[in-house]
Amino acid sequence: MAVLFVLCHGLALTLLPAAATVLSFCFLIAAPLLAGAACLWQGRRGAALGWQATALAMLLWASGMALNMADALHAGDPSSTPQISLLFYVAYGVPLVFVLARARRERWAISLIDALLAALLGVLFFLHTRYHANAGDAGMAGLRMMFDIQNVGIAAFALLRWACTDLPDRRAFFRVLAIYALAYLAVAGYINHVSEYSPFGLYADLLIDLPFLLLAVLALRAREPAPSRTRPRLRHAVQAGGPMILPLLLLVVATLVVDHQRYWALAGFVAAILGFGLRSMLLQVGLLERQAALDALARLDGLTGVANRRQFDAVLQAEWNRARRQGGALSLLLIDIDHFKRFNDTYGHPAGDRCLQKVAAVLQATAARGADLVARYGGEEFAVVVPAASPEKAHELGERLRLAVQAIPAGDLPQAVTISVGVAGAWPASPQPLEALLAGADAALYAAKRAGRNRVQTWVETGQEQGVPAGDG
Template identity: 65%
Template sequence: MPVVLALLYVLCHGVVVAFWPGPAGEGSFVFLTAAPVLAALACLWRARRDRAALGWRATALALLLWAGGMAVNMADAIGAGRADLTPRVSLLLYVIYGVPLVFILARARRERWTISTIDGLMAALLGVLFFVHTLSFADRINVDDTAMANMRRMFDIQNLCIAAFACVRWLAGDVPERRSFFRALALYALLYLGVAYYINHFTAEQSFGAYNDLLIDVPFLLLAVLALRQAPAPGGVLHPRLSRLVQAGGPMILPLLLLVVGALVVDHARPLALAGFVVATLGFSLRSTLLQIDLLEAQARLDQLARQDGLTGVANRRQFDAALTSEWNRARRSGTEVGLLLVDIDHFKAFNDQHGHPAGDRCLQAVAAVLQATANRAADTVARYGGEEFAVIVPGTSVEGVLALAERLRVAVQALQLPEGRVSISVGVGFAHPPVMATAEQLLAHADAGLYAAKRGGRNQVAALPSGPMGFSFAR
């Protein structure tokens, strides 16, 4: 249906051109202004339903700017504008039409608002510099035969850059919604590039109101159709490393363009050119610093997640293994003691089956919090060993101290009041002067044997098995 409506739009435009030409092409101007407006509305509609909403909104803004330029052209054609101002306003709108597009093409995904603000400022200054440079040609059209050709070339470069960057972002897209957006933008930009080149270079002597105007509708109607269709973008994706390279290199677009355009205007707008150089340098440096901060914070979060159990917040099994090895090696070097407690929640499976998994998760979290609060020395490590089992590493403490801590853990958990009732734990104790045992795995085996003995003895108790010359036996 959108395709049929687009064809009907072009047909109606052709009928108006044929039967209502007018001295200034007023009827054609209406269609030329309405086409980008309709495309902008389609983009805004898509933005409400798409994860690439910012891209669609930026594109809608660009289209509305272009429509404003055409509306000013219409006012000038019918004599409603000012000869000294209207052409400049129209030129400004056509130039800054590219600003939102360059902004979204240079933007990496998921950036903080401060970085987006910096990019927005650089894009806005780029538009101003480009306008000043293009205006320098427009002001010399009547006295310089090459001025018009140079102005057309500047618009060709603008359109070519937008089309090229859009194609690269499309090919490098790895998120379906963003890939679909950049595909739509790339197809639109390529078609707009071709149409604008033909209109500017081969029909420039013709006024508006001719059949050539129908070509101008086509890119906007194509974009509207693509925005209204929510099919995923077809085709393969670049190698992941190349895709990441494009994502990382995208933010360089704005400062590089600022430097290039600043160099072009340095002869006739030196202060603006200097501003472009400064903003390009400081803007890119500042956004890189902010991005580095974000990366460091993200790395810290990932490091924490790699060491922390996601449900209970205590150390996970990987961190437990590393901590046990570290404490064991330290104890061997210094000749000090190291204790290990294995804790199991009694009858947890029955509790989970009776009250449900959410209640089971809350039970695990509550028990972990009690263990963490009770074994609160900086040197102690509380970890989730697996399932309903926890482990507590207790370095630099005597046998009596380890056993006393195990008993405090048992009493604290028994006193814990859950909405579903009370729970208890069984604790197995392992203890050693490292020279007596060859490896940390032996200490873990002794603690596991103690836990098994506690369960076999009736649960809700602390137990440790004899361990040769350094052994002991304890149960309660």
């Protein structure tokens, strides 16, 4: 289809020379529109923002060509380019720079800042190109140089993004964009520097079709596996440095226009500094929020929301060391949901998960002291670390926990549940190690289960067991 498009363009110029200019303009407008449509189609699959931004760039370029066509038909000079067309040709690069400057994921506020900086960059770029367009041959040379800089920058950043991106859908997008940008750079360089004074309607126009048709073909066939060799350091450097692209370009272009557009240049300086600062602040807030979420995931059980086994081990060791250092007491409760396997087999795993969540919430609410730690010990077992509490006080807490679980409303779970609790305590003068405290609480728990469940049992160093019947307070 792409080859047929070029052949039809060439045949139209050959067979209808009287209408060659109009027909060529039509083909030059259709080519980027086809590329934009292909990008929108591919945008449904992955890296949607990148494909949509590229489609917008194609629409802007086609609009510039359409205005160029209207001016040529009105003025009768197919070799001139009006300033309004220059605006669209300049704006064509803004969405591409925007998507190249973005990191992998951004919140909407950061995206809005990037969009505003990119829009202001386009305005300053247009002001600079309009100034050069009115400055004779020397100005046109500067104008062509500015377009070369824009095209080289887009191609270079696209290649860098392609080399450093690890996600397959984004890697496929940057691969397509890089190949297109290189083709566009080559064609634009030829048109701007070799056939710069040639009017539209000649065979050189066929070259202009090529990068857009290439983009359409590549967009429709975009597939890219994950890279076999990762470059984490380079990838992280590119992701971290990407947000600097827009502010730096804005500063550079503002410097170029400061002699003829002072107030716009000042706006560019202020926007670059404030925009980058505000963007960095929002990014830092997001990083802190993600770090807090990761810390919570490392410390909390994903199902019940109480502390996980890793957090339990760390807190128990820290409290043990503090009790030894300061001469305080330390107690430990191990809790098991009675007949949980039967409950799970009868009502299914979703009901079992709800049971674990409900029991954990009740334990967390009942162990009200801020220093107490409720943790999921494993499976249907929970643990409570009770600093600065004697075994007697811990036993009382165990009773409160048992009664609270027993009082869970009937409508919350398919059937009533109970718990068995083993209590163990440590004293500063005791020579027992931490493992003995865990073993004691475990022994007391199994004693409570052997005694009929739904009760609290306390372990003492003498090896004896002291228990309280299920109905006692």
